[in-house]
Every structure is written in C-alpha cells, then in structure tokens.
Amino acid sequence: MATLPATSHSARTKYEPVIGLEVHVQLLTASKIFCSCSTRFGALPNTNVCPVCLGMPGSLPVLNKKAVEFATLAAMALNCRINETSIFARKNYFYPDLPKGYQISQYDKPLGEHGFLDIKIGGNTKKIGITRLHLEEDAGKSLHEGFLDSDEKTAIDLNRSGTPLAEIVSEPDLASPEEAYEYLTLLKEIILYTGVSDCNMEEGSLRCDANVSVRPRGQRGLGTKTEIKNVNSFRFIRDALEYEIDRQIDLIESGGKITQETRLYNADEGKTYGMRSKEQAHDYRYFPEPDLLPLIVDAKWRAEIRSQLPELPEARRKRLASDYGITEYDAQVLTASRSLADQFESAAKAAKNPKRVANLVQGELMGRLKAKSLEIEQSPISMAGVAASADLVESGAISGKMLKDLYDLSFERGKDFPLVYEEEGRPQQSTDTSALEKIADELLAANPKQVEQYRTGKKTVIGFFVGQLMKLPRARLTLS
Ligand SMILES: [Zn+2]
Numbered sequence: 121m122a123t124l125p126a127t128s129h130s131a132r133t134k135y136e137p138v139i140g141l142e143v144h145v146q147l148l149t150a151s152k153i154f155c156s157c158s159t160r161f162g163a164l165p166n167t168n169v170c171p172v173c174l175g176m177p178g179s180l181p182v183l184n185k186k187a188v189e190f191a192t193l194a195a196m197a198l199n200c201r202i203n204e205t206s207i208f209a210r211k212n213y214f215y216p217d218l219p220k221g222y223q224i225s226q227y228d229k230p231l232g233e234h235g236f237l238d239i240k241i242g243g244n245t246k247k248i249g250i251t252r253l254h255l256e257e258d259a260g261k262s263l264h265e266g267f268l269d270s271d272e273k274t275a276i277d278l279n280r281s282g283t284p285l286a287e288i289v290s291e292p293d294l295a296s297p298e299e300a301y302e303y304l305t306l307l308k309e310i311i312l313y314t315g316v317s318d319c320n321m322e323e324g325s326l327r328c329d330a331n332v333s334v335r336p337r338g339q340r341g342l343g344t345k346t347e348i349k350n351v352n353s354f355r356f357i358r359d360a361l362e363y364e365i366d367r368q369i370d371l372i373e374s375g376g377k378i379t380q381e382t383r384l385y386n387a388d389e390g391k392t393y394g395m396r397s398k399e400q401a402h403d404y405r406y407f408p409e410p411d412l413l414p415l416i417v418d419a420k421w422r423a424e425i426r427s428q429l430p431e432l433p434e435a436r437r438k439r440l441a442s443d444y445g446i447t448e449y450d451a452q453v454l455t456a457s458r459s460l461a462d463q464f465e466s467a468a469k470a471a472k473n474p475k476r477v478a479n480l481v482q483g484e485l486m487g488r489l490k491a492k493s494l495e496i497e498q499s500p501i502s503m504a505g506v507a508a509s510a511d512l513v514e515s516g517a518i519s520g521k522m523l524k525d526l527y528d529l530s531f532e533r534g535k536d537f538p539l540v541y542e543e544e545g546r547p548q549q550s551t552d553t554s555a556l557e558k559i560a561d562e563l564l565a566a567n568p569k570q571v572e573q574y575r576t577g578k579k580t581v582i583g584f585f586v587g588q589l590m591k592l593p594r595a596r597l598t599l600s
Pocket residue numbers: 152155156157168169170171172173174282
C-alpha cells in the first residue's frame with residue numbers, strides 16, 4: 121500500500137476525485153492491422169515484420185477486416201453507437217519504437233461512440249459513460265534489459281508494431297479508485313466474453329492509463345489532471361490513483377498548483393513520479409490518413425457482427441440464477457468466464473436433472489474449492505465430472521454420502537470424478553434388503569415384550585425399534 125502524503129483526513133473529504141480511464145485492448149487477430157505479419161506473442165525480436173510495419177517509405181497499409189469486426193463487436197458489447205463511416209487519422213509524434221513517425225489511429229470520427237457500462241458499487245448500480253472506442257495500431261517495444269550491452273544500449277523490437285488495438289475511452293464519470301477498479305474488472309470481463317482479446321495484462325494485451333484530477337466537492341469545473349501511464353494490474357491502478365489523489369489534494373492544500381503531466385507509478389514504493397508534461401492534443405497534428413479510405417461499416421455488416429455478440433455476463437448471471445435456481449453469488453462464480461459458464465450449462469443440460477448439477481456445484485464443489493483456496497478453473501472435478509456424479513445420485517446408483525466421499529477422494533488425488541469412480545471399482549449403493557431383514561428379525565426376537573405391546577395396539581413402540589436399529593453399527597458400504 122502507498123505511503124500517503126501528510127494530507128489530513130478532513131482535507132481529503134473536502135475534495136472529490138474525477139477519474140477517466142483509457143484502456144487499450146489488443147485484438148486477437150492472427151495478423152496485424154495493416155499487413156499480413158503474424159501477431160503471435162513471444163516470437164524472436166524483429167521476426168514478424170515487413171516493410172509496412174517497419175514503416176518503410178512507399179509501403180501501403182491494407183486494413184484487416186477481422187480487426188474491424190472485432191473492434192465493432194467490442195463496441196457493441198459496450199453499448200456504443202457504431203458510426204457507419206469512421207476515419208483513420210495520423211497521430212504524429214516521434215518515438216524510437218514508432219518507425220513511421222506517426223501512428224495510424226482514429227480521431228474525430230471513431231468507430232464507436234456514446235457507450236456505457238453499469239458498474240456495481242456499494243450495492244448500487246452506476247452508469248459510466250464510454251466516450252469512444254476506436255481502432256489503432258500498436259507501436260513497437262523498446263527493450264532495456266535481457267540482451268548483451270543492455271546496460272548502455274536500448275534495443276527495439278518491432279514485432280508488436282502494427283498489432284491491432286481497440287482504445288476504449290471512458291467519460292470522467294468515475295469518482296473513486298474503487299469505481300475505477302470495478303469499471304476495469306467489468307470491462308475486462310465483457311471483452312473476454314466477446315472473445316476479441318485475451319486481455320492478458322502480463323503480455324500487454326490489456327493496458328490502462330488513468331486521468332485523474334480533484335476538485336472541491338460541489339464544484340462543477342474540473343481541476344488540472346495528471347495521467348498515470350502503463351500500470352500493469354488493476355490493483356496497482358487503484359493504489360496509484362489513491363496515492364495520486366492524496367498527492368494532488370496535499371499540493372493544493374499547501375498552496376501549490378497541479379501541473380498537467382504524465383506520471384509513472386512505482387508499485388514497489390507505492391508512489392507516482394512525474395515523467396513528462398502532457399502533450400496537448402493538437403501537438404499530434406492529427407490529419408486524415410491519406411493511404412486509407414474511410415472505413416464503412418454498413419447496416420448489413422453491422423447486423424452480421426451483432427449476430428456474433430454472445431450473451432453478456434450480467435444477462436447470463438440473471439438467466440442462470442432463474443433457470444437453475446442458484447444463488448446470485450454462485451451465478452457470479454459460474455459466469456466468471458464464458459468457458460466456465462458454457463461448461464456449467466452443457467453439464468447441466470447433459471445431466472438428467474440440471475438442478476442437481478447446480479446444487480452439487482454449490483453444495484459440494486464450491487466449499488471444497490474454497491477450503492483448498494482453489495479457483496474453479498483449478499478444480500480437480502470438471503463440470504462434466506459433476507454432471508456424471510449428479511446422474512449417479514439421480515439414478516440411485518450411489519448415495520449422497522458416497523458422492524461426498526468420492527469428491528473428497530477426487531480432491532485428495534487431484535483427479536476428476538469419473539476417474540476416481542473407476543479407480544474405486546464403480547461402487548454401488550446396496551439395494552439388497554435381505555441383510556436388513558435379518559437384522560430386523562433378530563431385533564424382534566430379542567425384544568418379545570415390545571413386540572407384544574405393538575401387537576396390542578401401542579403403535580408408538582415402533583420408535584423403540586427404530587432406535588435400536590440406529591444403535592447398531594452401520595452396515596454401510598465403504599469405498600475401499
Ligand atoms: Zn508487417
């Protein structure tokens with residue numbers, strides 16, 4: 121956690137933070153946005169390059185249709201209006217890993233606009249506006265370590281140059297680091313559901329910059345903002361924002377002024393540091409990209425793309441809860457990823473009794489996972505395994521107690537249910553009643569007085585026999 125500046129708590133409550141987020145997600149196309157080079161992560165440096173993504177003079181960009189479809193799908197999932205015509209623009213700046221001297225992006229006519237996300241905060245729902253979603257190309261990477269001479273040289277890897285990105289810009293509607301965290305979590309979940317990005321933060325396929333300012337509570341105008349760049353986890357973004365908000369308040373309270381600048385977050389120290397003063401938008405000298413036609417996504421194409429939009433997490437949670445009678449919390453867990461929700465639903469549908477699958481997940485699986493601090497993706501028992509076990513109980517082949525024992529063995533051995541069931545020799549619940557009849561006969565013979573009482577009408581004496589029966593060592597089946 122950050123070491124906070126010496127801002128008093130009372131000073132902090134006088135101000136309110138205003139936060140807007142810019143999220144870049146790398147689209148999962150096989151090739152780059154303007155050339156046919158591979159986008160595969162982890163290839164040897166500068167092996168996935170060609171004249172286009174190296175920025176050679178005279179080379180011409182050709183737009184990747186799949187990148188447009190993926191970005192449009194993401195924009196739709198975020199409730200954006202899709203502009204029929206959008207324009208690519210050159211964003212001019214110099215950077216060593218940007219060989220052309222400009223980035224092809226979109227400026228005043230982006231692909232998607234006016235979207236929103238409903239985040240849950242403190243039990244309430246809050247609508248966060250999404251200003252725009254636009255398509256752009258990624259730059260290359262400057263490497264400062266991991267090669268010979270890295271102590272005195274910087275190397276450039278252009279494999280990433282030209283990788284398609286969707287940039288998602290929120291309205292400054294976020295009023296706390298916690299809201300920013302919730303927004304990012306939901307945004308990532310939705311993008312993952314659409315399947316257009318793997319949102320892998322370690323590999324940089326999801327990156328977030330945060331704009332933050334503070335203003336006296338109730339004031340309408342915005343304060344001067346700073347931008348926190350390249351933070352690589354949602355938790356760090358929350359921590360960085362907390363630190364930065366306090367830093368700004370502290371500075372204003374002590375009579376200073378906020379400088380509009382880009383700041384970097386040092387997670388080890390929990391502090392942000394000024395990096396460079398922020399370029400104004402006009403510094404980029406945006407102008408329409410002369411080598412690309414306007415991008416037209418007409419009604420027919422939009423309809424085709426919309427038909428690929430999956431059921432999104434929130435809707436799915438509601439449906440699972442009502443279809444299978446599971447709790448909201450479990451619906452949340454089961455919809456954590458689209459593949460998990462798919463697995464659960466296919467298991468539930470394949471099983472004889474879907475409700476029993478849901479009950480087993482809730483009653484038997486979740487508790488064991490929690491006890492072992494495992495995520496559901498790490499569960500030794502797959503959803504298919506849960507379905508198989510549900511069917512065995514449903515048909516009466518095994519008892520609830522046997523299922524519990526078999527689940528315990530699955531967790532002990534780290535093996536799926538069907539495998540453990542086989543290893544245990546497909547145990548069956550006994551349906552042989554002759555053993556039980558024999559015990560009953562013995563009990564009757566040993567208690568003639570009670571038998572006589574029963575015969576003369578004292579029916580309650582049956583309770584005595586049940587009690588005697590229960591005291592006997594249980595003739596229950598063991599699994600071994
Ligand atoms: Zn290329």
